[in-house]
Amino acid sequence: MSAELIDGAVLILEDRVTTGSVRIEGGRITGIDVARDGASVIPGKGRILAPAxxxxxxxxxxxxxxxxxxxxxxxxxxxxxxxxxxxxxxxxxxxxxxxxxxxxxxxxxxxxxxxxxxxxxxxxxxxxxxxxxxxxxxxxxxxxxxxxxxxxxxxxxxxxFNDHTTAALLHPEIAVHDRPFDHVAEYPVTDLSANGFLDKMGERAKRSHMTTADFVALIARVWARRPExxxxxxxxxxxxxxxxxxxxxxxxxxxxxxxxxxxxxxxxxxxxxxxxxxxxxxxxxxxxxxxxxxxxxxxxxxxxxxxxxxxxxxxxxxxxxxxxxxxxxxxxxxxxxxxxxxxxxxxxxxxxxxxxxMGLTDRGRIAPGQRADLVLLDWPQGHAPAPLRTWVSGRGGYSALPAERTPEYTT
Missing domain, CATH: 3.20.20.140 (Metal-dependent hydrolases)
Structure with a gap:
């Protein structure tokens, strides 16, 4: 994998934003503001280079x-x-x-x-x-x-760990963000025949290609597993x-x-x-x-x-x-x-x-030795940004350079 040097971009580092260059080779970042040393140059002026x-x-x-x-x-x-x-x-x-x-x-x-x-x-x-x-x-x-x-x-x-079953069966008088601990003994369960519950289960039944009645019967059988x-x-x-x-x-x-x-x-x-x-x-x-x-x-x-x-x-x-x-x-x-x-x-x-x-210590920062997971952004002042290039372990994962230059980002 040939070396590349993204030159003159606005860099989002872990502790600051600055302007500089980043050299990548062999899937890793090999230096910040270092010599070209045979690397092909990718113009970055007016762009933002950030960790992917x-x-x-x-x-x-x-x-x-x-x-x-x-x-x-x-x-x-x-x-x-x-x-x-x-x-x-x-x-x-x-x-x-x-x-x-x-x-x-x-x-x-x-x-x-x-x-x-x-x-x-x-x-x-x-x-x-x-x-x-x-x-x-x-x-x-x-x-x-x-x-x-x-x-x-x-x-x-x-x-x-998700427990949407217990949340789905919560009594409607209790807001979902106030529902009790999932395994509390006396959990407040809704009436499975109530119209509001049937309407809510109807949407989930469609996703499962079931009738509402069959879906409610299924969730009742699943709820019976609660002790396990x-x-x-x-x-x-x-x-x-x-x-x-x-x-x-x-x-x-x-x-x-x-x-x-x-x-x-x-x-x-x-x-x-x-x-x-x-x-x-x-x-x-x-x-x-x-x-x-x-x-x-x-x-x-x-x-x-x-x-x-x-x-x-x-x-x-x-x-x-x-x-x-x-x-x-x-x-x-x-x-x-x-x-x-x-x-x-x-x-x-x-x-x-x-x-x-997630225990992934090899990525997430622009720093020597880190994986070259990078994104080059076109971010004109006052406008929405757009990714221009994405690197994954130094590989060109995405490239969409615009036909014309856009206004530069300023820090």
């Missing part, structure tokens, strides 16, 4: 698998298209949040196997690091063989610990919930739903993840705490694409424009912080 994004939770790949409700397409074609979208949005490392649920259809274990097998077969054709977050619905006991298979594989996955769930969680967590997989817990609403999963080794708090959980996670040193769409839009569509507010308070460490890959860059734009924090500090939320949370 590390996305630790993204499920937008589901839109490629099912582009319209109930319409599934070939898994390989969907994942190849996803890979192109990742690179085009400056994402070099992506953990696909692969939901493993008891629901038939898109989020079933069967679909999970298809995605896993396809990623294994496509490994050498993909541009970005396409990794897996095993987003395990804890009532889905059937997922254990797939989880064990992925954990034993060569690509170190992450494991996220805690021991199953313990077993899966032990398996993840044995393989050294990073673990997260999702949508925690109570401090007790966060403490339960932390004890099992899930040190990352993903999308906490209440301020008390943010405070408890921060006090314990747990990295806190929020959705980049929340930051880009200026608030959560679910009524959860706003990302910008939490970042300003030091209660958010990582932003993830969630359901929209362009949101990571979009979040940087909105937060920078709103002066929530300096740009170098904001960029840590989408690069070095998620890399460290």
């Amino acid at each position: 994004f590390v996305d630790i939770h993204g499920d937008a790949f589901e839109h490629q698998l099912m582009p319209r409700p109930g319409v599934m397409v070939g898994t390989e074609a969907a994942l190849l298209e996803t890979d192109r979208q990742l690179a085009a949005n400056g994402i070099a490392t992506a953990y696909h949040a692969l939901t493993l649920s008891w629901e038939p259809g898109l989020r079933s274990v069967e679909t999970g196997w298809q995605v896993v097998r396809a990623l294994e077969g496509l490994r050498h054709r993909l541009t970005a690091d396409n990794l897996i977050q095993l987003r395990w619905e804890t009532f889905c006991l059937e997922a254990e063989p797939l989880i064990a298979h992925v954990l034993a594989g060569p690509d170190r996955p992450a494991l996220a 769930v805690p021991s199953h969680i313990e077993r899966i967590a032990a398996l993840a610990r044995a393989h050294g997989a990073p673990m997260l817990s999702h949508d925690d609403s109570q401090v007790e919930t966060r403490s339960f999963y932390r004890r099992l080794g899930a040190k990352v708090a993903e999308f906490p739903m209440h301020e008390r959980v943010f405070l408890a996670a921060h006090a314990a040193g747990d990295p806190i993840v929020l959705g980049a769409p929340n930051a880009m839009r200026g608030g959560s569509h679910l009524g959860s705490p706003g990302a910008a507010q939490m970042i300003a308070r030091g209660l958010c460490d990582i932003l993830a694409s969630d359901y929209y890959y362009p949101a990571i860059l979009g979040a940087m734009v909105r937060l920078h424009a709103d002066r929530v924090a300096p740009l170098a500090e904001l960029w840590r939320l989408v690069s070095v912080n998620p890399a460290r949370a």
Whole structure:
């Protein structure tokens, strides 16, 4: 792999923004502001060169698998298209949040196997690091063989504990962000025959190609498994610990919930739903993840705490694409424009912080010895930025140079 030197760009370093050059060779960054030394020069003046994004939770790949409700397409074609979208949005490392649920259809274990097998077969054709977050619905006991298979594989996955079953059955008088600890003895369950519940389950039934009545009967059978769930969680967590997989817990609403999963080794708090959980996670040193769409839009569509507010308070460490890959860059734009924090500090939320949370110490920073995971941005002052080039381990993952020069970015 020949050496390249990106010259004269505005560099987003871990602690500052400055102008300089970056030399890459053999998939690594070999120097900042060093001699050309035979490297081919890529003009960077007027552009921004930043660490490529590390996305630790993204499920937008589901839109490629099912582009319209109930319409599934070939898994390989969907994942190849996803890979192109990742690179085009400056994402070099992506953990696909692969939901493993008891629901038939898109989020079933069967679909999970298809995605896993396809990623294994496509490994050498993909541009970005396409990794897996095993987003395990804890009532889905059937997922254990797939989880064990992925954990034993060569690509170190992450494991996220989800309990959307308990949330779905919550009594409507209690807000979802105030729901009790998932395993409390007297959990307040809704009336399964209530019209409001039937309407809510009707939408999920469509996704599973079932009638509402059949879906409600299914969730009732799944709920009957509740006594088995805690021991199953313990077993899966032990398996993840044995393989050294990073673990997260999702949508925690109570401090007790966060403490339960932390004890099992899930040190990352993903999308906490209440301020008390943010405070408890921060006090314990747990990295806190929020959705980049929340930051880009200026608030959560679910009524959860706003990302910008939490970042300003030091209660958010990582932003993830969630359901929209362009949101990571979009979040940087909105937060920078709103002066929530300096740009170098904001960029840590989408690069070095998620890399460290996943144990990936070789990426996320522009520094000698790091992987050459970089994104070159065209970001005219006062306008939306666009990735021009993305490098993944020094490989050209994406290139879309405009026909004409645009106004330069100024620090």
